[in-house]
Ligand code: SF4
């Protein structure tokens with residue numbers, strides 16, 4: 001069921017996810033489009049998440065935005081009042097003032113992460129939540145997976161110390177899986193859609209950035225998501241049997257790598273399973289020192305990193 | 315050289331890989347139902363592309379674990395490229411041998427041809443050379459009037475998009491039928507492949523019987539999957555099949571002749587857990603075209619598609635992108651079916667073609683089943699029920715129990731593609 005509407009305020013709104021910021025020319029959403037988007041969300045009972053560019057919006061926009069309860073996703077350059085702050089690359093964490101109550105999205109690629117992951121630990125000692133988004137996961141090779149496993153292991157040791165010491169910051173790639181009891185994916189096309197500055201709806205911002213003709217409706221004619229069942233978990237043969245519940249199950253990456261929105265590529269699955277397994281270790285290590293999440297079951301040991309490998313057993 | 319033992323190396327016992335070479339997109343005919351919307355006389359496969367495709371496949375033996383292989387040659391009309399095909403077949407044999415490949419001695423060369431140049435010297439010497447590894451199917455649609463309704467000669471004007479008037483059309487029946495005796499003398503167990511579209515319905519019964527009379531004992535016959543059906547076609551289809559059922563049973567043909575329209579295993583509801591397998595083999599097959607691109611099946615090459623972009627899974631230089639095969643290899647019946655199909659009382663035996671599903675889908679997906687064939691399947695089920703009820707009763711009256719009936723009826727090996 002649709003629950004969220006993401007509104008891109010400008011073509012240069014910062015990416016907070018896997019897709020790149022490919023649009024470089026500013027195109028601020030029309031004030032009227034913005035008002036109509038908000039009205040649409042109110043009538044459909046949707047929570048709104050605004051995604052900001054890196055410049056200050058005119059006052060009139062701020063007033064309209066404040067007319068409704070919402071979440072603000074902002075780049076660090078204009079982070080005042082943000083609920084979620086997006087930073088690109090681990091190095092940007094160095095100069096950042098951390099605000100409790102704000103979630104941080106760190107967009108990073110393999111070379112940056114493998115070289116600078118220790119910077120994440122410093123932020124975690126102060127922040128409540130850090131979301132790591134791998135922007136090039138589809139290019140990971142076996143060597144990269146080995147590197148990612150190592151990084152997860154080292155981060156995990158540090159997170160374990162924080163938890164045992166009584167601090168419980170969230171780091172999506174390590175702590176989400178142990179907190180969850182079912183799939184919690186991105187949900188694009190299923191529980192959320194995106195409104196772009198052109199007044200059209202998209203499955204997620206990535207589909208808009210890639211090609212404006214990917215729209216699934218507009219403010220005049222409403223939504224028409226074709227084959228919308230394919231965005232749901234029960235129509236994803238691999239994901240519905242999977243227990244890497246923290247995985248984003250990125251439908252945009254799915255389409256990019258396998259040509260189908262409901263089918264993940266090998267790399268997304270392996271990365272998510274390395275996280276799942278690291279989370280398993282972490283949970284078990286914390287429990288050696290303290291009672292922790294007693295209502296949650298152990299995360300099972302599994303022998304595969306990609307559910308595709310066990311498809312014959314379904 | 316000692317061949318590899320197929321049972322001890324992790325090969326997929328009993329499974330056969332189908333590898334299709336689209337050797338040419340040219341054909342002498344311009345059949346009206348032909349799904350090859352982008353046929354042209356320019357794209358021919360070069361020997362070099364064919365070699366590189368074979369080299370890739372043989373070098374990646376661990377990605378091709380099926381116990382045996384069918385090397386399938388299609389067009390257009392494959393025998394237009396008989397020299398190239400001969401070279402390819404020689405090359406395959408030599409390379410399989412050189413690499414001690416597990417397919418050495420476990421391969422066949424398969425052709426579907428319009429049969430027109432079947433008796434040419436080149437085709438005949440090819441047949442002699444490779445006979446022990448060959449399967450050839452000649453497409454003949456039935457009686458002259460049924461065959462000539464669709465299978466007409468191509469004209470120069472057609473290539474420019476100018477279609478001949480009906481009275482100017484030249485059918486190909488005589489040009490094919492003259493080769494049938496030679497064909498049957500070389501392949502006595504050969505089957506015929508017949509495709510039914512809306513205009514052919516009235517000729518089904520006479521056509522199947524005609525093929526039997528030519529000496530063909532097995533007729534594989536299918537309705538096209540495309541959305542070509544008109545109001546009332548299902549009832550006319552049912553009538554034809556009922557007439558055919560009467561003719562086959564009353565004439566006693568069922569003992570030695572088979573027609574794939576009639577099968578005992580059809581027309582029951584299906585379970586989404588126990589009977590959830592995909593129908594079509596796309597993705598488990600491989601096709602390669604003149605440009606050296608790989609496809610999950612030929613129906614995903616651009617020349618076969620009306621609406622969608624080609625579904626390319628790799629090429630002879632970069633190899634196969636396994637991610638692009640995942641949707642096919644995880645596809646099941648219920649995930650791609652709508653609720654009506656899932657709940658259908660007569661779902662068993664209702665076929666689909668993944669390529670047509672993709673081409674007809676609302677978005678570029680193989681996960682939306684096209685259902686243009688629905689009413690034709692239901693009509694077929696009714697006629698099929700009639701056939702078996704009548705046949706079992708006849709056998710019963712002759713003193714043959716239902717459980718014994720199998721031994722008295724020739725079975726068909728239906729192919730859907
Ligand atoms: S589909 Fe979801 S996870 Fe993927 S890029 Fe879009 S918002 Fe991000």
Ligand code: SF4
Pocket residue numbers: 238239240242243244247248249250264268269270272273307
């Ligand atoms: S790990 Fe793979 S199968 Fe599991 S939810 Fe993620 S994308 Fe789907």
